[in-house]
Amino acid sequence: MNVTATAPNATGITTERLGNLRRWNIGLTVLHLGQAVAMLLLTNAFAIGVLSSFPDGPPGTKGLTTTTIFDVRIGWAIALFLGLAGLDHLLTATFARKVYERDLGRGINRFRWVEYSISATIMVIVISLYWGIVTINALIVIAGANVAMILFGWLQERMNPPGRTSTTMLPFWFGSLVGITPWLAMTANLFYVSDAPAALFAILIVQGLFFFCFGLNQWLQYRGAGRWANYAFGEKTYLVLSLGAKSLLAWQIFAVSLAA
Template sequence: MEKLFRWNIILAALHAVQAVAIIVLSKPDLGVQTVTTSFLSLDTLASTAEKPVLVSATRSLFDVNLSCFVAAFFIICSLAHLFIATRYRKTYEANLQKGINKVRWYEYSLSASTMMVAIALLAGIFDIGTLVLMFVLTAVMNLCGLIMEVTNQGKEKINWTSYIVGCIAGIAPWIVYVFYIVGSSRFGDGGGPPTFVYYILFSIFLLFNSFAINMYLQYRKKGKWADYLYGERVYMILSLVAKSA
């Protein structure tokens, strides 16, 4: 437990430094993306009194800077680790003995969802409705992890329903990414996103799936994962690597 306490302190400090570095080093005029909305609109030129013609219209809503999203999920992570290491420490350690860490899932539901929106903007997804759905689906995926731990405390036979639902919710944003990337590569004038975007998407996809694998191994009690605390340390490492990738 003492080792986990030190890990939480270190991660809180590290994520705080990362957030400050992003804020200080980022340039306000770089990484700016315009969030849009699409809707049906009457085509006044093509429409007649007898036959109105509706067309899809897109309007700009506001600009966002990707660095703000990156700094935001670092700040969320830092505050969560600091909370766990201080005010919440006793409850945290008691819950670990029961095989649950509630704060982890609440933090993931905010930080991972924010990260997914940032990746979406990087991939060329600017529609606000799509961005909101991607945020919510990622949050649902992580909250299903919380439900998994709450409902299976002290049980010999594991109920995998919430795990399966979480995986379905979690894979949906990645399917959307594929549609946009393929569409951009096939129909875009520039031949698709820069190569580094593909590397980012692929690496984050692998890391996100690693969280699900870690939970699976925990509940199957495979090898070192028979000890819940080992899985907790793996979550910390995966979180650090995923958010720093």
């Protein structure tokens, strides 16, 4: 059954599929919020300082002055991005269900992009902190690049509604170009590390692959490849990727630093 009669409906958005997605959103609400609570109960006080470096005199005459401006409690940051994901799934399964399902029929999910722009950015900042990118200036740029990538993903959906006669991938490629920069910044430090624990490399590799898979999922959707020609299948894949990326990062970080 079509969700809307005034415009072409995205493929696969039927009453049965929407009911299945609602059950998934309820399940992911429980899993994300449960993990957020567990993280707050189990975590220790481990924190990483964020620094500010600024010139102390005319350029080229003196070195930089560096000072710690605040500390990031890593356990709290992880609980925050898990909690935001849980809130998103709760809203789309309950209070905002009608808006969510109507949007899916139009081939878009605004809730996804708003939540990702905050939660995924927190995730990237945490990974960056672990890889030695700790100045406030660099973290602001990394956050901006990640938010831009996600908003380009939103624009990709907005510019390619169901029933279109042609598909543009420009927002996707622009987002990919911007979104890869935080990962290039982190991998640049690979040339200088000497005795970093193996777990740090695992975090970088696993999360880098997950972030790549989010982009791949959207690319497959707009190429109409196999099951991805069904918009509902792509939406469920986003749900699975979100759960996997956030859960693995949370417990990878917990194993490295947060076990009380």
